[in-house]
Amino acid sequence: MNIKSAASCLVMVLSFALTGCGEDSIETIGQTKSPEEIYRIARDYVNGYDHEINPEKAAVLYAMSAERGYPPAEYMIASLFYTGSMVEHNLERATEYYIKAADHGIVEAQMMLAQTLFENNGLDISSDVALDNLMRAAESDSKAKTQLAYLYLTGTYVRKNVKRGIALLNDAVNYKEPKALVALSSAYINGDFGVARDYYKGINLLEIAVAQKDNVDALIAFSDVYMKGKGVAVDENKAVEYLMQAAKKGSGRAQYLLGKYYWKQQDYSRTVQWLKTAAENGMVQAQEQMGYLYANGFGVKQSDETAIRWYEQAVARGSSSARYQLAVLLVRRHGQSASITELVSDLASLADTGDLNAVRKLYYLYAAAADPQEKAHAEEYLQKILSSGDLELITDIARERFSGSVNLYADKELAFRLMSTAAMAGYTPAQVQLADWYRAGEIQNELDSDESSTVNAYIWYSIAAERDGSAKNSKRNILLRKEEIRKANSEINRLKKEIKNK
Numbered sequence: 001m002n003i004k005s006a007a008s009c010l011v012m013v014l015s016f017a018l019t020g021c022g023e024d025s026i027e028t029i030g031q032t033k034s035p036e037e038i039y040r041i042a043r044d045y046v047n048g049y050d051h052e053i054n055p056e057k058a059a060v061l062y063a064m065s066a067e068r069g070y071p072p073a074e075y076m077i078a079s080l081f082y083t084g085s086m087v088e089h090n091l092e093r094a095t096e097y098y099i100k101a102a103d104h105g106i107v108e109a110q111m112m113l114a115q116t117l118f119e120n121n122g123l124d125i126s127s128d129v130a131l132d133n134l135m136r137a138a139e140s141d142s143k144a145k146t147q148l149a150y151l152y153l154t155g156t157y158v159r160k161n162v163k164r165g166i167a168l169l170n171d172a173v174n175y176k177e178p179k180a181l182v183a184l185s186s187a188y189i190n191g192d193f194g195v196a197r198d199y200y201k202g203i204n205l206l207e208i209a210v211a212q213k214d215n216v217d218a219l220i221a222f223s224d225v226y227m228k229g230k231g232v233a234v235d236e237n238k239a240v241e242y243l244m245q246a247a248k249k250g251s252g253r254a255q256y257l258l259g260k261y262y263w264k265q266q267d268y269s270r271t272v273q274w275l276k277t278a279a280e281n282g283m284v285q286a287q288e289q290m291g292y293l294y295a296n297g298f299g300v301k302q303s304d305e306t307a308i309r310w311y312e313q314a315v316a317r318g319s320s321s322a323r324y325q326l327a328v329l330l331v332r333r334h335g336q337s338a339s340i341t342e343l344v345s346d347l348a349s350l351a352d353t354g355d356l357n358a359v360r361k362l363y364y365l366y367a368a369a370a371d372p373q374e375k376a377h378a379e380e381y382l383q384k385i386l387s388s389g390d391l392e393l394i395t396d397i398a399r400e401r402f403s404g405s406v407n408l409y410a411d412k413e414l415a416f417r418l419m420s421t422a423a424m425a426g427y428t429p430a431q432v433q434l435a436d437w438y439r440a441g442e443i444q445n446e447l448d449s450d451e452s453s454t455v456n457a458y459i460w461y462s463i464a465a466e467r468d469g470s471a472k473n474s475k476r477n478i479l480l481r482k483e484e485i486r487k488a489n490s491e492i493n494r495l496k497k498e499i500k501n502k
Contacts, residue, residue: 036065059086075108098123099129110133110134114137166187169187182205182218247274258270259278275290284318311323394427398430428464435464454480458478
């Protein structure tokens, strides 16, 4: 007899039950014990209390108690079906018994059903059923209150109601719910959801949360407070210390943020250390970043093979950006254009709706192609970007074309043309970048001299200085002769008029 089959066929569980006529036989227990007593006996068979451990018999008894409507048994058998422990894995049956247990007031079952609103946990229920269970759980459970607050604050599945959301957070905070403490403190510190900013209240709540054992979200939030000086003096050492605490407690997010921090410090050894740790803990952003590091050889020996492996892990976890980066790598380095047909089709559909991010990605894919037809596609998408008037995007592309990257090969002539377009349209960051290039002697043709590059840098710093304080300082550091200043001022006035007329 297959006891797992008996347990997975609950309606017929008694007819398939273990045989015997002793006082501890399934038949005798079923005839003489109440559903609650049967549940307790099942638990004894799991833990070895007064009986030898017998998981198969425990499963049948849990099923028997559940079939007789005992709520804790309904939840237990649902969990067994969900995990495949002691019975065959069956999500349909798990859902059925979670619903029964939830209807009988088992909060854990209600929360399991509600979790489908936030992630795919395999249970097949409608969002209405999940939301109803979350609301029922929120009547008594502080974690449910916090999750429901999020829905009200963001207007997800329910009509947005900030007042109701904050009230739920406050209620959960009264029970020292860890995530509620962090969420409410964030609302006060950042002024989120229209809440009046109050650093004192926010930091007080955060201090309570940080004192809780293993509240890594609070440690990360406090790190952000010190990193950005929110109500306190900026202190990067303290910020890193809090991140480090969270990272050592196993927080993939903290490990990822540490990796990003050290990247900005150009400490590539520690960048790799923490990003790899986060990636191995399943942090999809870190997996993508590891792909980028290996593709470009930052802090590691350049390896397309390893980059592809990391990108594929991120793609498997649903990262569309990693999917794109992988496609770029396969096309640029290995000529595997067939591997991106589906991606190009998806991006083209988005581009047709005016999605500039999709247009940009298509431009990157085609920009370095050897095929003349594909090069023509690149120019087509570049013209769409120029026509959009998105000066920040044009400036970003100009920077990438200037230096080259895993996405694009360097093309300084095109970079200069694009940056000039953004600068002449009045975009200050482009004007400053253009001046930086001139000052560094990066833009120079055969007719230009070192002096003319310096003058051009002075001109563009002067134009940018009206809106950018750093440009003023850069301008002061350029020393020109009187005649050069006179000619420069004349050109400045001409360019200002032209920019204004545009």
